[in-house]
Amino acid sequence: MENSQVRAVGGKRARKVIVTCAVTGSIHTPTMSAHLPITPQEIADASVEAAEAGAAIIHLHARDPDNGYPSADPEHFRPFMTDIAARSDAILNISTGGSSVMSLDTRLAPARAFAPEMCSLNMGSMNFGTFPLAERHSGWKHNWEPELLERTRDAIFKNSFADIENILAMGEDGGARFEFECYDLGHVETLGYYFRKGLVKAPIYLQFVLGVLGGAGANVENLVHLKNRADQLLGDAYRFSVLAAGRQQLPLATVGAVMGGNVRVGLEDSLILPDGTLARSNAEQVAVMCRILADLGLDIATPDEARTMLALKGRDKVAI
C-alpha cells in the first residue's frame, strides 16, 4: 500500500517537512572535496539535482569560477540563478552572510540585484572559526585556501543591530522573507526582540545553526535549549529548521525533524555522509535525508507547499 494511504488509514495526515539544500557556501574550499560545486554550471546542476531529490529551498552563495574563491558578485550569481530558475521551481534563497571577510554592502549586492523569495539573515556578530579545517588538509590547489581559513582566526562574522535592521529593511523593500540564522542563545533573544518590535513578522523561519566554532556546539542538549527559548519568545509565530556543521549534519537534522522542525543539508555545511565518507553530491545528502524522513513517516514539502508555509511572495516576483 502506498505510504499516504497507510497514514490515511491511521487517521492522521503526515506533517510536511521543508528540506533546504545549501549547495556550496563559503566555508569549504576546492581542495577539501572534488564534489564541491564551483562554476555556475556546477552550482546550477547541483541545485537542480538537489531539488529533484526533494529539496524545496536552495540556499545559494557564489564562487569565482576561475579559482573557487567565495564571491558575492551578482555577475557570478546571475548565470546559475537564471539556469536554476529555468529548470526547477525550487525556492531560491540568497545568502546575505557571504563570508566573514566581506563588507555588508558586498554581501547584500546579490539579494538586492535579484530580489529573491528568501535570503539568509545572521542574527548577530560572532567569531566564526574555520581555521581548524586547514589542519586536516594539505596539497592545496590554490594559495588562497589556507590563507582564507587562517584569516578566520582574527575575523568577526559581523551583523550588528544596525546591519540586521538594514537587512530587514532590504527584505521589506524587495519582498524577501528570511532564513533567520541563530548560532547561539543571544541570536534567538535578538530575534525575539525584533519580533516584539514588529520588525520581524510571522511566519518566522528560524534556522538553528549548530557546530560552528564560535557558536553553540552540535549536540542535542543545545538544540533543545535553543528551541525552548524560541518557543518562549516566538510562540506559534515561528517554524524552525536545523543545520549542523560537519559530521552531525544528518543526525541533528533528524533530531530536529523529530522535534517538529525542518532540515537543512548540503555541502556548504558538511562535505561528508554520516559514515565519514565524502558525499558525492548535494543530491546524495538530500536523498539520504529524505529517506530518513520518509522512514519516520514524515512527508517532504514541495516548493509550493513550502511557499505557503513560509508566506513567500512567489517565483514570479523575483528579479531573475
Ligand code: KMH
Ligand atoms: N554556512 C552556514 C553555517 C549565510 O549564508 O548567511 C551559515 C550560513 C550563513 O549559511
Ligand code: ZN
Ligand atoms: Zn550560507
